[in-house]
Amino acid sequence: MSSSEGAVTLSPPTSGRIPRRAPAGDALRSARARKLTLRAIALGYLALLLLTPVAMIFYRTFEHGLAPVWDAITAPNAQSAFWLSIEIVAIAVPLNTVFGIGMALLLERGRFRGKGLLGLVIDLPFAISPVVVGLALVLVYGKTGWFGNWLGEQGFQIIFSVPGMVLATAVVSLPFVARETIPVLRELGTDAEQAAETLGASGWQTFWRVTLPGIRWGVVYGVVLTTARALGEFGAVSIVSGRIEGQTQTLPLYVQDRFENFDSTGAYTAAVVLALLALATLLVMNLLTRRTRRETAA
Amino acid sequence: MLGKGLLGIYLSVLVLLPVAALLAKSSTGGTSSFWRAISSPEAVAAIKLTLIATAIVVVINAVFGTLIAWVLVRDEFPGKSIVNAVIDLPFALPTIVAGVVLLALYGKGSPIGINVAFTRVAVGLALLFVTLPFVVRSVQPVLLELDYSMEEAASSLGAGSGTVLRRIVLPSLAPAIISGVALSFARAVGEFGSLVLITGNLPFKTEVGSVYIFGQIENDNLPAAAAVSVLLLAAALVVLGILSFVSGRLSRHVQ
Numbered sequence: 001m002s003s004s005e006g007a008v009t010l011s012p013p014t015s016g017r018i019p020r021r022a023p024a025g026d027a028l029r030s031a032r033a034r035k036l037t038l039r040a041i042a043l044g045y046l047a048l049l050l051l052t053p054v055a056m057i058f059y060r061t062f063e064h065g066l067a068p069v070w071d072a073i074t075a076p077n078a079q080s081a082f083w084l085s086i087e088i089v090a091i092a093v094p095l096n097t098v099f100g101i102g103m104a105l106l107l108e109r110g111r112f113r114g115k116g117l118l119g120l121v122i123d124l125p126f127a128i129s130p131v132v133v134g135l136a137l138v139l140v141y142g143k144t145g146w147f148g149n150w151l152g153e154q155g156f157q158i159i160f161s162v163p164g165m166v167l168a169t170a171v172v173s174l175p176f177v178a179r180e181t182i183p184v185l186r187e188l189g190t191d192a193e194q195a196a197e198t199l200g201a202s203g204w205q206t207f208w209r210v211t212l213p214g215i216r217w218g219v220v221y222g223v224v225l226t227t228a229r230a231l232g233e234f235g236a237v238s239i240v241s242g243r244i245e246g247q248t249q250t251l252p253l254y255v256q257d258r259f260e261n262f263d264s265t266g267a268y269t270a271a272v273v274l275a276l277l278a279l280a281t282l283l284v285m286n287l288l289t290r291r292t293r294r295e296t297a298a
Numbered sequence: 299m300l301g302k303g304l305l306g307i308y309l310s311v312l313v314l315l316p317v318a319a320l321l322a323k324s325s326t327g328g329t330s331s332f333w334r335a336i337s338s339p340e341a342v343a344a345i346k347l348t349l350i351a352t353a354i355v356v357v358i359n360a361v362f363g364t365l366i367a368w369v370l371v372r373d374e375f376p377g378k379s380i381v382n383a384v385i386d387l388p389f390a391l392p393t394i395v396a397g398v399v400l401l402a403l404y405g406k407g408s409p410i411g412i413n414v415a416f417t418r419v420a421v422g423l424a425l426l427f428v429t430l431p432f433v434v435r436s437v438q439p440v441l442l443e444l445d446y447s448m449e450e451a452a453s454s455l456g457a458g459s460g461t462v463l464r465r466i467v468l469p470s471l472a473p474a475i476i477s478g479v480a481l482s483f484a485r486a487v488g489e490f491g492s493l494v495l496i497t498g499n500l501p502f503k504t505e506v507g508s509v510y511i512f513g514q515i516e517n518d519n520l521p522a523a524a525a526v527s528v529l530l531l532a533a534a535l536v537v538l539g540i541l542s543f544v545s546g547r548l549s550r551h552v553q
Contacts, residue, residue, distance in 0.1 A: 034459070035373060042369040043381070045362050049427055050387060056402040056409070057395075099308045102301055121313055127534050128317075129488025130393075131508040132527040135515055136316030139323050139524070146319055171312045225389075232392025234491035235508065239515060252394045252491070259398065259495055271398040278390035285390075286383050 057275065061268040072269035080246045081254035082273070088162070088237075088250065089230045092169040096226050100177025101219060105211075107178070108185040125174045133171050134239025137164060160242030165250065168236035173229040177222035184218030185211075217295075221288050228281040232274060323524035335525035343502045344510035345529065347421065351506070352486040355425040356479045363433025364475055370434070371441040388430050393491025396427050401496050416498035421506060424492040429485050433478030440474040473549035480541035484534040 061069060072078060103122055107115060125133065141158035142148045151158060158164040192214070196206045212219075234252040241248040249257065251270055258266035324332060335341065370382050388396065400423055405415040414420045444467070452462050490508040497504035499513075507530045514523035 031459070038365060039369050039373050039375060042362070042366045046366065046381065046384070049423075049430065050384065053399040053403040053427075054387065054391075057399050060402050095308075099305060102305050103309075106302065106305065118309075121309055124313055124317070127484045127488075127538060128531055129490060129508045129511070129527070131490045131511050131515075132320065132488065132531060133316070135511065135520070135523055135527055136320040138515070139319035139520065140315050144520075146315070167312065171316070174312060228390045232390075232395070234392060234394045234494075235512075239512070252392045255392075255394050255398060256494065267398060268402070271395045274392045274395045275399070278387065278392070278395070281390040282383055282386055285386065 054275065057268055057271055061265070061272045064265070068265045069269050072263075072266045073273070075266065077246050077249065078254060078266065078270060081249045081251045081270070084162070084165075084249065085231055085251040088166050088169050089227060091166050092173065092230050093223060093226050096170055096173055096230075097177050097219065097223050100174075100222060100226075101181060101212075101215075103178040104181035104185055104215075108182050109190070122175050122178050125171050130172055130233065130235030131239060133236040134168055137167055137171070137236070137240055141167070159240050160244075161248060164240035165237050165248060168240045169230045169233050172233050172236050173226045176225040176229065177219060180222035180225065181215055181218045184215045188214040217288060217292050221285065221292075224281055224284050224288070228278060231277060320524050320527060323521055324528040326521055331521065332525045332528075335522040336529050338522070340501050340505070341510060341522070341526055344505045344507045345526065347418070347505070348487055348507040348530065349533065351418070351421045351425060352483055355422055355429060355486050356482045358426060359429055359433045359482045360475050360479050363430070363478055364437050364471060367434045367437035367441055371438060385431050385434050388428050393428060393489070394494065396492040397424060397495040400424060400427060400492070405496065415496055416500060416504060418504055420496045421493060421504055424496050425486045425489055428489055428492050429482040432481040432485070433475060436474045436478035436481070437471055440471055444470055469548075473545040476541050476545040476548065480538050480545070483537050483541070487530055487534045487537075 103118070106112075107119055107122075128136075138145060138159055140146050140148075141151065141164060143152065143159065145159070148159065156163070158167065188211070192210050193206050196210045201209070232252055233250075234256070237250055238253055238256075241250070241253060243249060243253055243257070245257070251274055255267050255270045255274070258264075258270060324335075336345070366385070370378065370385075391399070400420070401415060403410065404412050404420070404423060406413055414423060448466055449462050452466055453459070457465070488508055489506070490512065493499075493506055493509060497506070497509070499505050499509045501510075505513075507526060511523045511526050511530075514520070514526070
């Protein structure tokens with residue numbers, strides 16, 4: 001044992017670190033064993049909980065070949081569910097982007113009473129169950145709700161139709177843009193904005209030419225998260241949709257419908273389409289974080 | 299000025315009015331009917347299951363989340379960046395898909411012979427899946443910033459690795475672990491989509507609070523749905539408040 005101790009002390013530092021007091025061979029080996037054990041536990045946990053189940057639906061979807069998958073994708077109800085999901089995202093995400101940037105500016109740059117309260121209100125959708133969001137919207141805009149009757153007389157139906165589904169989607173994905181933009185705004189500081197104003201730029205000019213370019217990656221990151229959440233929202237949309245096939249069925253609702261009707265190919269195929277969109281989201285998120293890291297490093 | 303007004307309207311339409319309507323509905327019949335709604339046997343069973351399952355899940359998250367963060371920061375192995383990227387998958391994956399995904403491996407006809415569908419284990423499994431990233435993502439940046447020299451000093455002074463972990467690493471990570479736990483708690487208490495398919499929603503057995511609320515809405519019993527909603531929302535907010543207080547105290551202590 002003692003000979004191996006000597007060998008460790010004499011060997012040159014390999015990893016570029018300052019050579020430390022040489023640990024005994026046994027200690028070194030047990031530290032390595034500990035590291036490998038921890039790695040095995042962490043990776044094993046991830047494999048059992050996350051990776052194998054996700055890999056499994058890809059296998060289950062394609063196990064009978066491509067033809068049934070193609071049929072499932074081209075089924076009219078699947079098509080209409082897909083396009084309804086896209087339509088809802090196309091309305092809710094831009095709304096939340098514009099208002100999210102506004103809320104971030106107000107929280108980070110504004111000076112007014114009740115700012116803390118505003119922050120709480122913006123974060124509230126993260127603490128509320130999607131089901132409760134759906135219920136709360138029904139209580140305001142439903143037929144027996146606060147404004148449902150009045151809205152109905154004006155010819156607007158919100159609940160059990162697309163406007164309600166847009167509302168529900170907007171609520172659950174509300175905080176992302178603001179939350180991702182605020183830290184970037186803080187980092188950016190106000191120096192450049194003040195300089196622009198001193199040089200005679202109007203508020204809008206300063207926003208478009210100085211602030212927005214400075215926060216754009218934060219905003220984009222927020223938009224990616226908003227889109228992912230909006231595309232996948234289930235509980236809140238389920239309650240306000242009335243789940244009318246081919247009319248108020250989004251892709252996640254279609255997954256449930258197919259599953260409960262024992263059409264596993266239809267359910268798995270729609271789930272795989274959503275999973276692929278989620279993987280694309282992950283990819284974009286990673287590219288963006290890498291980009292910001294490079295920019296901060298530069 | 300105009301912008302502020304528009305923002306106010308947007309937030310009112312989306313958040314303030316709905317929450318106000320929820321509170322109003324839950325208290326329409328006074329405290330006695332609120333109490334009746336939340337003390338019906340089925341509601342009690344659902345609320346109890348939600349809170350107990352959530353408590354177990356956040357403890358598991360605290361342990362495994364910290365462990366995974368540790369491995370991602372302090373260990374090196376091929377494919378690490380991919381593992382790091384997929385941690386966020388539960389956030390990106392629609393909740394209903396999470397349910398389908400878990401059923402494909404742990405449901406009927408499971409290729410590994412484990413079928414937990416329609417059991418309470420399924421509740422825990424689904425909650426673990428959807429809350430996985432919270433603790434990892436809150437601990438990871440703190441671990442990255444953590445000064446390695448403190449640990450080295452301690453071990454060169456003869457502290458064993460257990461002591462270093464207990465006296466140096468864990469106290470520095472505690473605030474981050476707790477804030478990850480708080481977020482997991484809030485998420486798990488309200489979780490719905492991932493549970494719908496895998497738990498079978500059996501009253502008194504696998505029915506959680508959010509599923510119970512859904513059932514009451516379907517039965518047009520909106521006051522009862524609102525009462526249980528307010529209770530669960532209050533639980534989430536109270537736990538968030540307490541844990542953020544504790545985490546703030548601890549991080550001041552460390553500094």
